[in-house]
Amino acid sequence: MTEVFKRYREVQKHLGSIGHGVESKAALIETLSAAAEYVSNTKKVELKSKVPGKSYFGFASGDSISRPVNHELYLEDYSLVERVIRALHDRKLAMLDVSQINRAVYSAAITFCAGIDITKKGDQKTPGTLFEYLCATLLSSLLMCSPKASVQVLNMGFETKLPTDLIFDLGDDRPKYHVPVKTSTRERVIQVWAHQRVLDGVYGAGRFRGMPVILTETKLDSKNLEVTEICLPKQWLLYQMHIAQLWRIAYLDMPDAYARLCGGFPQVPVCTLGDVILSGDLPITPVDPSS
């Protein structure tokens, strides 16, 4: 993983000083490629999935085992992952379908996270940060807008900055996107609705579209190697009714319990990231693939 960390530091350097430019995107792709190379040389261990309809494995090294990796979503061949990520950066959407996007972004993220799991035990921060970088650069390319991590709040008598997750401000007369990025949510997810409520309160409802992007909700019991999904759909419904209204909740490894919320009423708009990107709901100007 030494190679991975070296490249990861490059990503941090670029994103810190230069922003979401060509160099940071190239550095990120190199980091992901190094992580894929690293995990391809480790052992795969089948996990006992308690999640209906989904099967999982983990990467293993020594006595460490990584977080669960979804068989169906995982792309063994990193060149496919890279092709899709480059196409997204270039907004060449006509060459992509929903499943390709979900599988490529999932594979890129989970490979890096798994690599960290088996080399730096207990490090939750680095996987979370890289996943945020990945989503930030992808959405930055698609929306042609660099994200900010706070918004100015003006109130009679005081002025302050509200730190938020990613904010894509497309300018006057256009929606602003509030994008919290999480590798999983658990009980902390209520924060996302609470931040949205503050944005709605300060700026007025409808100005910011809340769209968390979430990798997965799986949990591995490392003793018996069982994989479960932690979902609280009824609580989400309460949050959506009583705290604020999120615009979309975009998953890569989408839990069925949340997918059902989308078909229910009142609706909680859960979908996959591929769906959001290709639905036409986000203001993305596609580029002709032949150009």
Next chain:
Amino acid sequence: MTEVFKRYREVQKHLGSIGHGVESKAALIETLSAAAEYVSNTKKVELKSKVPGKSYFGFASGDSISRPVNHELYLEDYSLVERVIRALHDRKLAMLDVSQINRAVYSAAITFCAGIDITKKGDQKTPGTLFEYLCATLLSSLLMCSPKASVQVLNMGFETKLPTDLIFDLGDDRPKYHVPVKTSTRERVIQVWAHQRVLDGVYGAGRFRGMPVILTETKLDSKNLEVTEICLPKQWLLYQMHIAQLWRIAYLDMPDAYARLCGGFPQVPVCTLGDVILSGDLPITPVDPSS
């Protein structure tokens, strides 16, 4: 600390099966006493306080150092701590003043937390759980009401339980108290306002009085032994204005930055736990100390 953990397991057993009765209170007092005994035999190390007007030390054992302990609040003599805690359990409030309550509850909690810090590195859960037990049994004695950890939510078409922190339900025509207990809050505090908002939304505003109880906001840099306080008063003001209105925010080691919010406008009602208990605002029926 073996003795402390043994007694702590007794507390867990009692609170789990029997609730907030006489036996769980006795077991808790024994646990705190054992923790005080344990730390009294360790070394004290002065810390560099970056917090104006406050000085801190840590308990040390081997190469471990505990979280910061506030000199002014810490009671060396555990018999004083125990006397105050017993008086609170008996609702003999006339024999107590605000400062005694704050110092005794602070000392009891911080002693146990510090003991865990230097014996079980990285364990954040046990100190948090014990502090919740301590506050739960004290408020349970004062309000003469056992707390619950969830509330029933009835909505047209579905029924669910909303897990919350402690809820003291005093019955019909009386306020219910929503009491999240935290050893410190940092960025997670927005959850407290968000839960309050859901309670207000489901039951109607004013039914639940939100009163988080918080130990401290200090942070120790273990490299240079510097103590800082992490406070975000302007964000708290936004939360109080835009998410929900908390009734009181009760500290033991109260940060000045938050104390100032109480005198400001719009007001965020920050105070100490001793203030809340003796102010007459909580429905406590005092018992004559001579009885």
